[in-house]
Amino acid sequence: MNEPRVPGADDDGPTAELLRARRGGELSALDRLLLHSPPVAEGWNALLGALRGATTLPADLRELVVLRVAVLNDAAFEWVSHEPIARRAGLAELQLQVLRRPDAAAEPVWTPLQAAVLAFTDASTRDVAVPEEVFAGVREHLDDRQVVELTALVGGYAMVSRFLVALAVPPPDGEVPG
CATH class of the missing domain: 1.20.1290.10 (AhpD-like)
Structure with missing residues (x-):
């Protein structure tokens, strides 16, 4: 399997735990990249969580x-x-x-x-x-x-x-x- 252009970040800390909570305990390769910027990861997590689970679209x-x-x-x-x-x-x-x-x-x-x-x-x-x-x-x-x-x-x-x-x-x- 190929590797992303940027290595994954450390997956410890409060931001990683927020992402894990939305993902059911697991982090994806995408999450590990986002963790390079905790503020971006937190905003991303909130937005994508809302789009995936809180809209009225079927x-x-x-x-x-x-x-x-x-x-x-x-x-x-x-x-x-x-x-x-x-x-x-x-x-x-x-x-x-x-x-x-x-x-x-x-x-x-x-x-x-x-x-x-x-x-x-x-x-x-x-x-x-x-x-x-x-x-x-x-x-x-x-x-x-x-x-x-x-x-x-x-x-x-x-x-x-x-x-x-x-x-x-x-x-x-x-x-x-x-």
Whole structure:
């Protein structure tokens, strides 16, 4: 297995314990890199904990966004970590395969809500600016809070993927907890 461009930091101390608490006792390679900067690690932990466990978005939509961002940004760590979670959230094998296609949102395997969320994720990740018709598509299905949560989710996992790719963090052997 390849090593990240930066070695992992010491995994002792209060910040490491905060990360362990969210992850169910284990630290990931990502966590060990974040521990080089305790303030960043603590903020990251709070944000990602909220995005993963405190939004009103259904789990299938959340994992659809995470996996699509992973595909668009070529973040293998993110895909490997979240694919099992996506399956438990109800995404089917065919949907997981379609997510890897360039125009995944246009494929006929999604509910109207899932297709709208994918189009939003693609626009926000690829171009940052979300066209009005794409935004209107999610507004047909999501309330104000959920639109804010979706936007933060796309941006948050774009941050995660860029961090992982820039530091060449190799994929884990499987799911990374919470």
